[in-house]
Amino acid sequence: MSDFVYDLIGLTAGVFFILALKGLSHPRTARRGNLLGAFGAGVATIVVFFHGELNNIWWILGSIAVGTVVGVPAARKVQMTQMPQLVALFNGVGGGAAALVAIVEYQNLGDKATTAEVIFTVFTVVVGCVSFSGSIITFLKLQELMTTRPVVFPGGRFVIAATLAAVLGSSVWVVIELGTTPLLVLAGLSLAFGILFVLPVGGADVPIVISLLNAFTGLTVAASGYVLQSTLLIIAGTLVGASGTILTRLMAEAMGRSLFGTLFGAFTAKPQDTSGAAEDRPVRSGSPDDVAILLNYARRVVIVPGFGLAVAQAQHTVRELADLMISKGIDVAYGIHPVAGRMPGHMNVLLAEANVPYDQLAEMDEVNPTFGQTDVAIVIGANDVVNPAAKTTPGCPIYGMPILEVSNASNVIFLKRSMRPGFAGIENELLYDPKTMLLFGDAKASLTKVVSALKAL
Amino acid sequence: MEALTPIAVISIFTLSVFVGFEVVSKVSSTLHTPLMSGANAIHGVILVGAIIVCSHASTTLELTLSVIAIILATINMIGGFVVTDRMLEMFKGKKGGDK
Numbered sequence: 001m002s003d004f005v006y007d008l009i010g011l012t013a014g015v016f017f018i019l020a021l022k023g024l025s026h027p028r029t030a031r032r033g034n035l036l037g038a039f040g041a042g043v044a045t046i047v048v049f050f051h052g053e054l055n056n057i058w059w060i061l062g063s064i065a066v067g068t069v070v071g072v073p074a075a076r077k078v079q080m081t082q083m084p085q086l087v088a089l090f091n092g093v094g095g096g097a098a099a100l101v102a103i104v105e106y107q108n109l110g111d112k113a114t115t116a117e118v119i120f121t122v123f124t125v126v127v128g129c130v131s132f133s134g135s136i137i138t139f140l141k142l143q144e145l146m147t148t149r150p151v152v153f154p155g156g157r158f159v160i161a162a163t164l165a166a167v168l169g170s171s172v173w174v175v176i177e178l179g180t181t182p183l184l185v186l187a188g189l190s191l192a193f194g195i196l197f198v199l200p201v202g203g204a205d206v207p208i209v210i211s212l213l214n215a216f217t218g219l220t221v222a223a224s225g226y227v228l229q230s231t232l233l234i235i236a237g238t239l240v241g242a243s244g245t246i247l248t249r250l251m252a253e254a255m256g257r258s259l260f261g262t263l264f265g266a267f268t269a270k271p272q273d274t275s276g277a278a279e280d281r282p283v284r285s286g287s288p289d290d291v292a293i294l295l296n297y298a299r300r301v302v303i304v305p306g307f308g309l310a311v312a313q314a315q316h317t318v319r320e321l322a323d324l325m326i327s328k329g330i331d332v333a334y335g336i337h338p339v340a341g342r343m344p345g346h347m348n349v350l351l352a353e354a355n356v357p358y359d360q361l362a363e364m365d366e367v368n369p370t371f372g373q374t375d376v377a378i379v380i381g382a383n384d385v386v387n388p389a390a391k392t393t394p395g396c397p398i399y400g401m402p403i404l405e406v407s408n409a410s411n412v413i414f415l416k417r418s419m420r421p422g423f424a425g426i427e428n429e430l431l432y433d434p435k436t437m438l439l440f441g442d443a444k445a446s447l448t449k450v451v452s453a454l455k456a457l
Numbered sequence: 458m459e460a461l462t463p464i465a466v467i468s469i470f471t472l473s474v475f476v477g478f479e480v481v482s483k484v485s486s487t488l489h490t491p492l493m494s495g496a497n498a499i500h501g502v503i504l505v506g507a508i509i510v511c512s513h514a515s516t517t518l519e520l521t522l523s524v525i526a527i528i529l530a531t532i533n534m535i536g537g538f539v540v541t542d543r544m545l546e547m548f549k550g551k552k553g554g555d556k
Contacts (some may be wrong), residue, residue, distance in 0.1 A: 017499050018476055024495045025484040031545040034495050040537040041502050045534075049504050054512045054521065062510070063524045064504075067531025074532075075539035087494045088539060090501075094533035098503045100526035105518050116463070140519040155523065211489075214497050221503045228506050229461055234469050240500045242477025247484075247493055254486045344489035350548035363486075 006051045009043065010232035016040025017236050021243050044232055045366050059152055081310040082351055084342040085142035088210045091134025099128030099187065105227050106183060116176065120223045122171045125157075125183060126190045126218040132196030132212045138213070142342060148206075150397070151199040163193045202397045204384060207343040208252050208259070213246025254338040255401050281418070286437040288446060291378075291413055292453035298375035298411075300331040302367060304404055305351065305453040307341050308417065309379015310442035312323075313434070315354030318380060321451050324362070334360050335367040335404050336376075337385035366402055369409035381404060381443045382414045387428045396426055412436045415443050494541040501534025 016036050023033020054060070067362045071090075078086045102124035109117060140146045153159075170186040201209050218240025225233025252259045295301060314356060334356065341348035353362060362370075371377065379386055390401045406412050407430055414431060416438060421427055428437055440445050484492055507530045511523035 007503065013502075017502075018480060020495060020499065021477070023494070024492045025481050025488065027485070027488060030488060030491055030540065034491070034538060034541045036499075036547055037495055038542075039500050041534055041538070044502055044505050044521035045508070049510050050466070054508075056511055056514060057471075059520065059524055060508055060511050060527060063527035064531050067528040068535050070528070071534075071536030072539055075536040075543065078540065082543075083494075083540060083544065084490070087497055087537075089491075090494075090533050090537045091497045093529040094497065094500050094503060095528035097507055097526045097533060098500075100522045100529070101503060101506045101510050104514060104523045105506075107516070107519050108510065108513060129504045211493050214493055214500075218500045221506070222473075224503065224506050225480040226461075228509055230506065230509070231461065231469060233502065233506055234466065235473050236499055236502045238470050238473035239480075240496045240545075242474040243481040244493070244496055246478055247489065247496070250486075251489055254489070284491050325483075338486040342544045343484045343493075346490050349490065349544050349547055350489045374525065387556075438545070449554065452544055 001047070001050045003051075006047060006411075007048045007231060010230065011235075011404050013044040013232055013237035014045075014239075017239055021239060027145065028128055030272050031052065036438055078445060080353055081307070081341075082143070083349075084207065084210070084346060085139045088135045088138045088213075089327050089332050091210065091214045092132045092139070092402060095131025095135065095213070095220060098217060098224050099132065099190075101224050101435075102128065102220075102227065103183060103187065104221035105224070108182065108260060109227075111178070113178070115175065117227050118175050120226045121183075122174050122186065124220045124223045124227070125187050126167060126171065127191035127216050127223075129148045129187050130197065131217045131220065133191040134198040134209070134213050135440045137198040138210050138306075141206050141439040148202070150202040156196075156200065158312060160193075163189060163196055164296045167193050186407055204255070204339070204398055204401075207339065208248060208255070208257065210343075211248040211251055215241050215248060218242075218244050236364065251344050254344050254370075257401065281432050283431055284434070284437050286413075286439055288439065288449035289453045290437065291439055291450050294376055294411055294413065295325060295330070295378075295450070295454060296328070297326075298330055298457045300333075300370075300374045301325055301376045301378065301408070302333050302335045302362075302371065302374050302409065304335045304337070304377060304379045304386060305347055306319040306337075306380060306382020306385060308383075309352060309380070310341060310347075310350045310413075312381065312445075314444035314447050315350055315356070316378065317444050317447040317451065319354050319356050321447055321454070322356070324451060333362045333367060333370075335364065335406075337364055337382070337404050338402075340382060364402060368405050371405050374409040376411045376413060377406040377409035378415065380447070381417075383421065383428055384426065385417075386430060387426060388430055389426055392429075398426060406430070407433065410435065414438045415446050416440060417442060489545045491541055494537060494544065498537025498541055499533055501530055501537050504530035504534050506530075 020033045020037030023029040102121045106121045167189045174182040285298030386406045390398045390403045476497040507526040513521045
């Protein structure tokens with residue numbers, strides 16, 4: 001295959017990627033968009049085998065087979081609740097792959113490498129490694145294998161600043177000295193920086209960081225495209241870098257967070273005061289029957305689902321409850337916070353899985369003005385997205401995040417496993433409000449009891 | 458192969474930045490997660506780069522590193538598209554979804 005035809009096919013794949021991103025931006029075309037992207041990537045991969053001389057072919061095919069055997073079952077079997085961390089992991093390995101490609105190509109070029117090529121190699125190694133180790137930390141946080149609170153240690157900001165300086169220093173070293181050792185030192189330092197960079201980020205901000213690292217990986221792919229003289233990689237990488245940056249900003253806006261504050265939290269965050277003065281205050285807890293009675297006499301009920309609902313696999317039970325209430329003539333809506341779940345849009349995916357009709361799902365801006373006319377708001381396994389501290393307590397980790405104003409409803413019911421605070425680790429004053437009733441226990445078990453109690457009425 | 462001139466690279470980069478900004482500038486928060494996941498799968502195309510470097514790897518170190526790169530890139534690309542499709546599958550058939 002001539003270079004011309006090869007490049008032309010590469011360009012076509014690039015166009016498919018543009019159409020993919022365009023499609024993914026609209027609900028109706030989203031699935032087709034993803035398939036277009038997969039098609040473009042598939043074509044781009046296949047044509048490499050027909051261009052130029054290819055050695056180590058069995059190693060290549062074998063490695064692709066291994067990657068497929070690992071990746072496909074992971075993607076197929078993952079529970080939808082754990083999907084955000086899988087995306088984080090996929091992003092991380094992509095960044096790692098880009099860094100490795102840059103290291104190998106650098107070995108290959110040897111002394112022939114131009115200064116520009118060396119600079120792009122350095123960029124790819126640094127950002128690829130940061131993306132790799134940073135994504136691993138986001139994975140650990142989301143999987144709750146480590147604390148979801150910001151990890152801040154004394155002098156942390158100096159350690160981070162020193163590591164960053166070391167990364168920059170060794171970048172210069174690589175450009176001047178040229179050699180494998182400096183490059184490997186650089187890779188090690190970058191991995192360390194990625195870890196330090198993500199550790200101080202609090203649980204609620206993790207999705208923003210994943211999105212940012214995703215954009216980073218895109219840019220590394222573009223940079224390695226320059227070194228490998230591949231227009232396709234430049235186009236694809238830059239597209240992801242640019243759209244990922246916009247997406248990161250949109251997400252930060254939806255969550256009411258400043259991007260700057262999220263990223264440089266490491267330099268400003270103080271170890272949190274976690275003294276629980278509030279813990280032994282009285283709360284009003286009720287039985288499933290109390291809840292059923294309250295619901296039976298309501299005219300309008302808003303269900304606020306959170307991640308706890310998904311963890312308990314209670315999507316279907318909550319739909320059963322909603323259907324029952326509707327059959328009793330009660331007006332029912334689901335109030336969906338933009339970041340309910342672990343990532344923007346995550347809750348919509350989970351409820352769609354349970355066949356909840358789309359027209360019952362109300363976005364935050366739609367549902368907030370209606371809480372005044374709402375008799376009962378049922379908060380199921382959610383906490384941070386209804387926490388008034390976001391409005392009233394400057395300095396708390398979620399301050400400024402728009403919330404669902406359930407406190408305006410006449411009654412609030414919380415279905416919770418325990419008094420433990422939410423993902424962001426902040427106490428919720430609303431739990432102690434006189435009009436709040438708590439129903440402790442597993443969300444699914446509690447909902448099942450409420451459904452049978454309501455049927456009996 | 459003829460080298461890409463710096464101006465060609467800068468042009469491709471600049472135009473791609475604007476296209477990337479433009480295509481996602483108005484997206485509802487419902488689609489943030491699938492869009493991120495789809496974009497994530499697209500950068501899995503680094504697989505092409507991994508295959509190229511593997512094909513001219515001459516030392517054991519180069520071969521080892523590029524084999525790892527291919528495995529990781531494949532996971533990123535194929536896994537990414539599959540998981541995105543699973544997410545979007547759930548939106549199908551929901552009529553009147555546009556609000």
